[in-house]
Amino acid sequence: MTTIPISWYLAVAAVLFTIGTVTVFVKRNAIVMLLGIELMLNAANLTAVTFSSYFRELGGQILVFFVMVVAAAEAAVGLAIIILLFRHRETLNVDEAQLLKL
């Protein structure tokens, strides 16, 4: 059975992380920026799982578990904030939401 080099997985993770970063920088829509953050988290998870399976250690996969829990909490609170922002400002543009006070 053929095996896959570790660099292939790491390259895919690097590409995904870069696309996520560019999404956060380029887009002005708050929801799409959160989607970009999710993309970056997934790329980091892929790297952790790759090294975990390469070194045959479970620590990386435990880390990914915790990252997923934090991502779930972040999505819940972030989307609540976005709904609140939209209720008060009628927009999702992060450039128009410059004040902390709603």
Next chain:
Amino acid sequence: MERALFLIFALTAVVAALNVLLRRHPLHSALALLVVLGAITGLYVLLGAYFLAMIQVVIYAGAILVLFLFVIMLLNLRAEEARLERRPLFRWLAVPFALLLGAETFYLVRTFKENPIPSGTSVGLTEAVGRELFTTYLLPFEVTSLLILIALLGAVVLARRG
């Protein structure tokens, strides 16, 4: 066979991630992210992390992304999605990122060329992960429950003040 599967999943993930970036409507971006998550699930299976593949489908695709879709549909963005794109200066940030990415990939491929991941060795079975979670990482595991509780309370407090 394994390489073909890897290439399929990797290409799907990258193309769908580009779709997340390039689509104008947030709904399309969210659906593209769903495809990315599915492809990454396939990569996890190839890596032998079966428990994480399951969790990825259940938590990410099943819970978080549905939350995103729900919020996008709740806010019903139609008139304003087109004018959120006006930031031409930031687009050029993609160029240094692309250069960085190229250098990084080149370095990776040169350094780790001869290090294949051993296939057929699965450390990520549910029993192993669960045993590790409840012995070595018991305290962090319990703290996550507190974190989830705080996030829940925060979301409720934010939602009912409006």
